[in-house]
Amino acid sequence: MGPLAFDEGVATLLASYRAIPTGATVRLSKKTSNLFRKRADNPFPGLDVSGLDRVISVDKDAKTADVAGMCTYENLVAATLPYGLAPKVVPQLKTITLGGAVTGLGIESTSFRNGLPHESVLEIDILTGDGEIITATPTNEYADLFFGFPNSYGTLGYSVRLKIELEAVQPFVALRHVRFDRIVDLQETMATIIADASYDGERVDYLDGVVFTADESYLTLGRQTDEPGPTSDYTGMDIFYRSIQRRTTDRLTIHDYLWRWDTDWFWCSRAFGAQNPRIRRLWPKKLLRSSFYWKIIALDHRYNIGDKLSARKGEPPNERVVQDIEVPIENTTAYVEWFLQNVPIEPIWLCPLRLREPASGPDLTGAGSGASGPNSTGTTHAGSDPSSDQVRPWPLYPLEPHRTYVNVGFWSAVPVTPGDPGHTNKVIERKVAELDGHKSLYSESFYSPDEFDELYGGEIYRLLKKRYDPRGRLLDLYAKAVKRQ
Helix, strand or coil: CHHHHHHHHHHHHHHHHHHCCCCCCCCEECCCCCCCCCCCCCCCCCEECCCCCCEEEEECCCCEEEEECCCEHHHHHHHHHHHCEEECCCCCCCCCEHHHHHHCCCCCCCHHHHCCHHHHEEEEEEECCCCCEEEECCCCCCHHHHHHCCCCCCCCCEEEEEEEEEEECCCEEEEEEEEECCHHHHHHHHHHHHHHCEECCEECCEEEEEEEECCEEEEEEEEEECCCCCCCCCCCCCCHHHHHHHCCEEEEEHHHHHCCCCCCCCCHHHHHCCCCHHHHHHCCHHHCCHHHHHHHHHHHHHHCHHHHHHHHCCCCCEEEEEEEEEEEHHHHHHHHHHHHHHCCCCCEEEEEECCCCCCCCECHHHCCCCCCCECCCCCCCCCCCCCCCCCCCCCCCCCCCCCCEEEEEEEEEEECCCCCCCHHHHHHHHHHHHCCCEECCCCCCCCCHHHHHHHCCHHHHHHHHHHHCCCCCCCCHHHHHCCCC
């Protein structure tokens, strides 16, 4: 978009902030969303981010990009691939924004080696609750906000510009789909691949998995290559997740690999009939994408269409069970087997992740009092267990460095339990906590305030909130994630 267009976008953003009445809650005004929790209507206009949806510049030699906060990964990838570069982590859906993936977390098949999207951020311009734009880096006076921003979901501010690292990519990705008859064998093989960065003597650049049943699961291993040859196309009649069961090897362009899940929103397009061959032939190809399915979901949220149709059939309403959770890799089998026995949803997605080498996070114990520089003492800082030597530099989602986790994604619905709204989601939350895991906050949550504090920053979050949103112009994280305000 260029610096001039970016500056114009910033000016529009600030003007829209000033137009919001004093005392009113500040929210974004966006055409799209990847959140699955309902929220209260906002009677006031939101922040105008329409001019902040593009890449500002790409430095091919330094392998970095300056990106406006509301730039979608679809636009970001389109700008970087011509240079043979891509973001280190590209979340699965095209309309996820870079700012959204940082403040709300994101993950993909490079996360076993590249961590989460916020770990590739070098600096970030943030619009705070007071309407000031500050530049936060790992070492400047706003380092506390830099490290506290991930998983804050717009409650500590909104990203305006991000400078991120990129990595070199090859034109194609060669795939292998490895089947397992037992989840424990998949878990053990996954751990070995992560340790060795290879499988059966071949390098592994991308790694994720799908569980269809307790005795049918797969790891998909991707290897970048520049070798020419035929490639598959999963943007039309063919469906990627079904190919995993039919093929042991495959090849995709790097572009199609990055967006392999978007055409059918993993497998969720089946809920709209889009996987029925007769319907699919008539379905406009340009509407085979997650952003269109989101529009259908938005209508359902607004008018309860699904529940009304169920009532006509004499069926109970549904409870949405749309979640991504992380458990330590050694607990993967326990969680997946429990899930398959207790929650009637399949398939489910697996994606391993490890934080990159620990960043030198700041001592956040002084947040709110002006003390926010790097922690020079070498002691354990915010987000870490006081009894442990493990430093957790991202306090609002405190995963342990040097430890492998597995993200488990499941996106469907189950019949409502009479007298207990959210029953299945609550049971899942308890099981995840029991197995030393975390849950992403993009969907419905039911934690008590104390449970939420323990998992998502607690006092550290309150100190950051006090420093960067002292007048409470932005929502509180618990209010936004659990109370759905």
